[in-house]
Amino acid sequence: RSTDYGTTYEKLNDKVGLKTVLSYLYVSPTNKRKIMLLSDPEIESSILISSDEGATYQKYRLNFYIQSLLFHPKQEEWILAYSLDQKLYSSTDFGRKWQLMHERVTPNRFYWSVTGLDKEPDLVHMEARTADGHTHYLTCRIQECSETKRSGPFSRSIDVSSLVVQDEYIFIQVTAGGRANYYVSYRREPFAQIKLPKYSLPKDMHIISTDENQVFAAVQEWNQNDTYNLYISDTRGVYFTLALENVKSSRGLEGNIIIDLYEVSGIKGIFLANRKIDDQIKTFITYNKGRDWRLLQAPDTDVRGDPVVCHLPFCSLHLHLQLSENPYTSGSISSKETAPGLLVATGNTGSELSYTDVGVFISADGGNSWRQIFEEEYNMWFLDWGGALVAMKHTSVPIRHMWVSFDEGRSWSRYSFTSTPLFVDGSLVDPGIETQIMTVFGHFSLRSEWQLVKVDYKSVFSRRCNKDDYQTWHLHNQGEPCVMGERKIYKKRKPGAQCSLGRDYSKTVVSEPCVCGQGDFECDYGYERHSNNQCVPAFWFSPSSLSKDCSVGQSYLNSTGYRRIVSNNCTDGLREKYMAKMEKCPGKAPRGLHILTTDGKLVTEQGHNATFIILMEEGDLQRTNIQLDFGDGIAVSYANFSPVEDGIRHVYKSAGIFQVTAYAENSLGSDTAVLFLHVVCPVEHVHLSVPFVAIRNKDVNITAVVWPSQAGTLTYFWWFGNSTKPLITLESSISYIFAVEGMNTVTVQVAAGNTLIQDTKEIAVHEYFQSQLLSFSPNLDYHNPDIPEWRQDIGKVIKRALAQVTAIPDEQILVAVFPGLPTSAELFILPHKNTTERRKSSEAD
The missing domain is CATH 3.30.60.270 (Wheat Germ Agglutinin (Isolectin 2); domain 1)
Structure with missing residues (x-):
């Protein structure tokens, strides 16, 4: 622990316990004095809490293992903990006591309330699997999350890992009939289905940004594999229009989707995107939130000042737009809210984006013009609110130098930060960017311990900036001064002024609206x-x-x-x-009436809720009467569409196929829609009833007996012998002619909804046979449990006994014991194989 920005460190092993192994460290976002350490879950489950910036700790044992924590954005004592077994816990005293909120919660799909939108500050939004096995969106308060106190803002089940709570918006996904449907709630209003262009047919959707009361979304459409289309919404997040097609995507370290889109900090409306055109990746920029895009103009000269021949549209500047997944490296592109117009990025000039021939480029005017500052890849950091740039070579070999610029990258001063070259693993810059202090960490060799190097730039910033150290900068888009409907003039530190800005620095000087064009x-x-x-x-x-x-x-x-x-x-x-x-509002007759089920399926189980949705393309929703006939003698009527927006539920008490009819009518006309719903009762058992012996080339009746018998409409799949394609019937009986002598296999499968069961039997097929019914003394019934295994074993006993007393060969005897009581059986005497062959020969003659 260091209290002087890394000049000296105090060892804390005795403060946390000499044998304690730690796995993670959290700092409260609302009170930096409060720190929480997690123990390694493979050794013990405990937390260590500090209220004095890590000087002292108190240890608390837990009865669960923490996977992640989520701190409340306002209340410093409130924390949510997600356990390794998918349970969500809450604490109102910074982790000293915990209370179970819900089980079966989806990882990373739980959110604190948003101030100004949710009524209660302790409300939690979560996605969880409920007792019915489906995933739902639930809300509850941290101390009142019993089943009776929870609420479901969305009435139906949702897709797993689809809940997103972000700023004013809540998003969920529901897949029905093989198609993904997306819903949004704006400012906690009722959910509305998101409207994308009709034939976008999305396979996947990611929320990129919800800044400034608008949603930027990346949608992978039905015909895309490695690209996404960018869409931008209206204020409510319902109606989306296309902003840019075929934006490059990639996979992150944890398998997450990364879209090559970058929002420039400090100036609203400016975005950069990498777009795939004819198998080439090119970088585009917009100054009006995606309405218009253009390629980046390449620099006129390279890093040595030599001319660069690169003419649009065949040649342009292309940039890597990935943010770093490692918090200790800078990523391939950087901009800061406190340094408007300043962008630093790794890239190249040419016809497309390159991953090998890269350098570092800088723009000081919001992306209008660019200069190359390095020929290789460097990590870049902003110091003192963006007034200075620090560069460190991104390399796998040890280094000892870093470069500092005070004039937006025009000139660089080299500083040595270590006497011995260091393998750099990363660096820490204070999040406030005000302190001018940087901590570099790495190792001298692959076997050495980590080294921490404190780099203090305070002496370089010799004084505070005064009014003579500033200049004005006019934001523009290729000379057009109106950007996002206004002219903006910013105050910036003059290049080369080595003065510190201070916390009270204000970057905007003038902002005035433009005439709408x-x-x-x-x-x-x-x-x-x-x-x-x-x-x-x-x-x-x-x-x-x-x-x-x-x-x-x-x-x-x-x-x-x-x-x-x-x-x-x-x-x-x-x-x-x-x-x-x-x-x-014009009066309109109902037109385009549709009826569907919430899950998109046309099968439901007897005794379970079936929920129907009625949609209408045109007509007066408030003045149109709706009638829904469920097809089982029950119908409901509504005066308008308001009561049916969340669906109409109905429980069928019997199995069968029902014609569900929706009828809409107003004073100008009417419309009808029909749906055929299969209501099934889950089948539990099937018994294949077949004769034990059959005569070749003669019809044999075969029956499948299903339990329960009132299972509704079933589909039967019949396989005979070695056939690879079944015969399919809706009847439980079938007639079949066996052409091959010997033992023949019969298999039946019965399908009811999602259930599929089967039974298999064998039939002995011969040219002729003799049979005799057998009866037994009553005491055998006392030992008969009436199960197939017993009947099979008793048949073997009878067969052996008959073979001994009759001298008939074993292979010519077949005994079949019938189900039920009293116990009875049938004896079959089959022809000798030689006799059958002689008969076939004489028939041929």
């Missing part, structure tokens, strides 16, 4: 931008469908095909022309 508007949902820059309806979209949620006498916002980019601050100009217009 074409570039301030994007195409609304259902519209596409054509070559003339106009937004026109897509072939699948009917603009009149926007009025279906309103009733006659009310008004609705009718889209012009455009919507102003969220967070764009432009005024006047084209704003009035492109704004949605308030219009009276």
